[in-house]
Amino acid sequence: MQKRVKMAERPASERIKDFRQVNLGYTNEQAVEEAKRCLQCKKPFCVDGCPVEIDIPGFIKAIAAGNPLKAAAVLKQKNNLPAICGRVCPQEEQCEIKCILHSKGEPIGIGNLERFAADFEKEHYAKNNRHTALMPKNGIKVAVIGSGPAGLTCAGDLVKMGYLVTVYESLHKSGGVLRYGIPEFRLPDDILDYEIENLAKLGVNISLNTLVGRTKSVAELFDEGYKAVFIGTGAGLPNFLGVPGENLNHVYSANEFLVRVNLMRAFEFPLYDTPIYVGGHVVVIGGGNTAIDAARTALRLGAEEVNLVYRRSEQELPARREEVVHAQEEGVRLRLLTNPVKFSGDENGFVKEMECVKMELGDPDSSGRRRPKLIQNSNFTIRTDMAIIAIGLSPNPVLPSLTEKLERDDEGHLKIDDKYMTSIKGVFAGGDIVGGETVIQAMGMGKKAARSMNEYLKEINPKPS
């Protein structure tokens, strides 16, 4: 059977010297060749695997026929940001795992093809040819809180339906995790800028530096004439380990480290004013995308060695497989079945070593993954001058804690009904703040919420058409 067409990558030795993209994208010929491998199944299982049900065979067929613009149009029926999803979606566990060719060998490179079609559209025809059907403006104001993938998708759909949409963002730049979290070498800023500019062209108004809850409240938004509100404030609260020494200098949350580098451009210090420490011996604790991004970023800043410490085995690593492989190629060392118990510092309070214990895997827990168990008396230390903690994020509590009657579950996620409405009438929510974990889930929820908001607004304000 024909093998998957590999996407060109820059060699590890070269790419760790800068923040430019690792994957170079398909050429036209490569894309057509890969697209032609698709069997065009009558019952495409891949579509079941896609959280937003993209017509996958449809867009691949268009690429095979040499019409990437049409492919992009098919993608955009379900996905507003294909250039982003093509780069960051965990396709290997969503659509590609369901591909019929998966059992026979290599599944179709659906993500690679998605990226190809979206990039092609952007590069070639996008400027003249935005084929977005706009409804006439209906004069109804809606507000979106948070400019991550959930908020941006929701805003895009609502503006196309004719609403007057304002997005409120607390930071000085929009994009959420796509901006401040995911590094440039996986998702370049210009792709995000391009998508956000398009939203602006459609008429979405983005109001930065507005922390809703503090700068203005949800109730005030309604007073200002907004008829419905979407909350997409994400999971921005970094978790810490709770072990001694965690507040020593040069122990960072991955969020702080990545915000300094990606949002504040500390890698260009002192040209940019925000400083960052470049550790020689860096440890990163965690195994998700955030941990891998932090580890690879530390290498690019110039770390001599980066140890990634994870308490389960390689099989359980939650990060995308491709990113783990890339990280290892670049020199990130995996220290598996290892858990930190303590940091110690020098006399000035700067971290100097991390004490760990060895773990082994026991019985499966509620998530089905085998539970890590401590091995007694297995303590050992790792030398480090910079530790980055990436053990997960919790729902951002700022807005919920300052908004009366907005109900949360035990984990702090906003409670929503099957229409994405929260406990407050007219206030909807989606993305990580309600328990999503990926970009595509956030977008899917933003999209569905936009539809519900439209229905809701039609109901409360029926107008003769």
Added chain:
Amino acid sequence: MYKIIKKRLLAPSVQLMEVSAPEIAKRAKAGQFVVVRVNEKGERIPLTIADSDPGSGLITIIFQEIGKTTQLLGTVKEGEEILDIVGPLGMPTHIENIGTVVTVAGGVGVAEIIPVAKAFKKAGNRVIGIIGARSRELLILEEEMKKHCDNVFVATDDGSYGQKGFVSDVLSDLLSKQINIGLVYAIGPVPMMRVVSELTRQHGIKTVVSLNPIMVDGTGMCGACRVSVEGRTRFACVDGPEFNAHQVDWNELVSRLSLFKKEEKVSTERFREECRCKKG
């Protein structure tokens, strides 16, 4: 963009700015701060909202030019704009009527304590102010302080004005007079807040301090500002910046504030160099 409407030098290297930020002015309360980014390459730094007027839409910030960013901010002129300001951030001061409140501030901290003194006064308290500076010319806002306090004591390190010594010395005298004090509130350099905290602990008087750790976003998403209070890690930007002084881990705060000493020096020297080039 946030336009500077008025700018005034309060003391050498201490600037006051009134900035147009109507949304912030509408909601700002005592104890809250803003995060400012001067220009595209700028760092985000926290500054207390020293005053706000919903009517005119102006907020007042008062800052000491100590490093790159505060010096850069000092170069922005009346009529020019600051790129980003977000706020009001942090928990407002818990204001209640508890009888007598002593507000203690040193250096630029005087600017930060005025809204607090004002709010306690308004709530019906007797408010005593203790303010200080290294010398007379560095003392700021004495008249303003007098407006909101029943008594104001002044101390200067060199004795050029008021009592010679530290604000904590004045507090110490006051405490020995056995008057009934419901609350001591202190803002200023960490060593000052720490001494105040030690003094009031001995007298068993409830004391609140406004902490000034390094911050980045100021909205609770990075943990740069974490401080240990009562053995628990708290994020000063959202859980604070005010905490019970007697529960603060001061050593940790001092150490964390020294995090980027080297980089700060690089930035500041580079900035001085640039200024010199421009002038020369």
